[in-house]
Structure formats: C-alpha cells, structure tokens
Amino acid sequence: GQQVMQIPQYQHVQEGEDFTTYCNSSTTLSNIQWYKQRPGGHPVFLIQLVKSGEVKKQKRLTFQFGEAKKNSSLHITATQTTDVGTYFCAGKRYGGATNKLIFGTGTLLAVQP
C-alpha cells in the first residue's frame, strides 16, 4: 500500500538553529498538506502544496513540493521554543476521488532554549 515516510524521526536543536524535515511517498501525490501537533494537542493544518516544484513560505517556515510530486520538505529558519511539536506531512493519492490523506510518520522537534 501507499506509504509516506518522514526523516528524521526526532530532531533536537538549540533555539536559533535551523530545522528541516523530509517527507517521501512511495507513490505520486496530487497534493500534500503539512500539520503540526503540539505535545498533548491535536494536528493543526499549516499549508497545502498542489503544483509540482511549488514553494510556499509562512514567516520562518518554507515548504517545498518535489518536481515528481513524491516528496516534500519543511524548513524552519531560526527555531523558537514555540516551534516544538511533531510535524506531519499528509498526502492525497494522485487520482483518488476521496479526501483520504495518508499521514507521514512524523518528525518530533525539540528546541532547547
């Protein structure tokens, strides 16, 4: 079946350092979404990427969708303690007629002040 893997599983950084998580799908995706889940919280939508090679920015966060629409990345510049949480990518299978999202395995980010 379709799998979406993320690396790393866990990243510990000092506040102010940069952070990147990578998302790889075994199949082509029609779009990819990114969610953040704070410890003890629920997933919160961050962004959706639809076009091949698309790049979107939200303040210190930069999101990319690969040319082949099988991978994506999230880069955070100058991390802050408020960035702590697990970041999930979630892909929608290309050609799928439903809203079924396949969540990636997640990357837990810890930020040391």
Next chain:
Amino acid sequence: DTEVTQTPKHLVMGMTNKKSLKCEQHMGHRAMYWYKQKAKKPPELMFVYSYEKLSINESVPSRFSPECPNSSLLNLHLHALQPEDSALYLCASSHPPGQEDNEQFFGPGTRLTVL
C-alpha cells in the same frame, strides 16, 4: 466558527461497556472523519463520511460503529473494546472531495482507556 468539538475529553471503560464519542462542527463541512492515534504515531484513518454517507471504512473492527446523524454531528459507538484500543480518537472535518480548499480541521480528541 472554525472549531471542531469532541466529547468527552477523557473516557475510561471496561471491555464489556458500551459508550459513544461525539463530534460536532459548524463550519458547513460535508466531510467528517474518525482517526485513531497511538502515542508517537501518526493519525490512522478509521472512517470517512461524505454528505452524511459512509464513504470509507478502513477495515475497522465492528466493535467500532460510526454514525452521522446530520451534517454537523459525528458519533463513534464503542462496544466490547479491547485494551489495545486505548488511544486518542480524533474527529476531523473538511470540505468534500473535489473542492480545492480541503484542509482538515481536527478536534481536540477523546483520550480513551480500555481496562
């Protein structure tokens, strides 16, 4: 109102009990979802309702029974659960398939413990 509410927040039940989880949204979304999330794992899709009809059942055991009474409400009826069913149960809603803006809004979840 961009909120999905879930009740109860916490639930402890025995293996012979029957209980229900409730979810409500007033964003006009016509797709609603149940996910199960174990600690340190991603949300795992259980059911999808689209226009109040069950459109996806991810081979979930029959001890979990979903219900969508109307476009704002989603229930998950629980009966004869096993200890391994203990998890965070998340409800989510979105616009239905075919619409570009289909981000999913998640509720805070119900943390279920089965004894």
